[in-house]
Amino acid sequence: MKVLISVDMEGISGIVHPAETNPDRYDYERGRALMTAEANAVIAGVLDAEPAAEVWVADAHGSFRNLLPEELDRRARLVRGKPRPMGMLGGLDEHTDAVMFVGYHARAGGGPAVLAHTMSDAILDVRVGGRSLGEIGLNAAMAGHLGVPVVLLSGDDTACAELCDLVPSAVTVAVKEALGQAAAVALHPEEARERLHQAAAEAVKQRTLVTPLALAGPLEVEIDLYGPYMVDLATLVPGVSRAEGGRTVTFTAADFADAYRLVLLLVQLASIKPG
Structure with missing residues (x-):
């Protein structure tokens, strides 16, 4: 094992x-x-x-x-x-x-x-299917x-x-x-x-x-970001859009593996400082 x-x-x-x-x-x-x-x-x-x-x-x-x-x-x-x-x-x-x-x-x-x-101080919240994770x-x-x-x-x-x-x-x-x-x-x-x-x-x-925590797709994901420029960078990724309020981006993932990978990418993008 x-x-x-x-x-x-x-x-x-x-x-x-x-x-x-x-x-x-x-x-x-x-x-x-x-x-x-x-x-x-x-x-x-x-x-x-x-x-x-x-x-x-x-x-x-x-x-x-x-x-x-x-x-x-x-x-x-x-x-x-x-x-x-x-x-x-x-x-x-x-x-x-x-x-x-x-x-x-x-x-x-x-x-x-x-x-x-x-994940980082740039992330205020991640919600998957409306649940904060x-x-x-x-x-x-x-x-x-x-x-x-x-x-x-x-x-x-x-x-x-x-x-x-x-x-x-x-x-x-x-x-x-x-x-x-x-x-x-x-x-x-x-x-x-x-x-x-x-x-x-x-x-x-x-x-x-112990039962594994399985979240079936498709999944609606929302991420609240600390800075508006982070939202600007995030929306350059295909499929990621800006939500109302100025600090939230959203996307739909086919399954949790896709959601997880995109969350990791957006965390890295959020670490980039504006030039």
């Missing part, structure tokens, strides 16, 4: 501030060490339960170059760098049996939640499109609740209780890792009981 572990950074225990997640800031090296340790705890839990499992780990934060390769459990394969197919789910395919989200955060507008956002929902639905269930999520309590609303039978581990965008009550990192180890083993054992 194949398990994909997608590891973000904002939902790691002890992390509450952008300085801990930004390579240009002073506290980043400690943040990436904590991130790698939590990934290792989940890898160990999976392999305790399924010793023959093929474990892939997708670095899913920012540049996708945060996990320390030399410190990662050598039994796992690391998907690193960008751009790449599937974005945060690098390595996902139809042969994957289960996906786990480690260190994930709540969507933009969710709260109180630590470092909540959706953050990175948790978008990635869970992409996995679900391939018939793969999300069986585990760790992050703050708001992120855990977000997945439970979408996939009620998934296992969640709240490694911190959010007090706000940059404040939380966190578990000690060693305690968080012990809980993740145990939860990963439990989640992989009950993977067949």
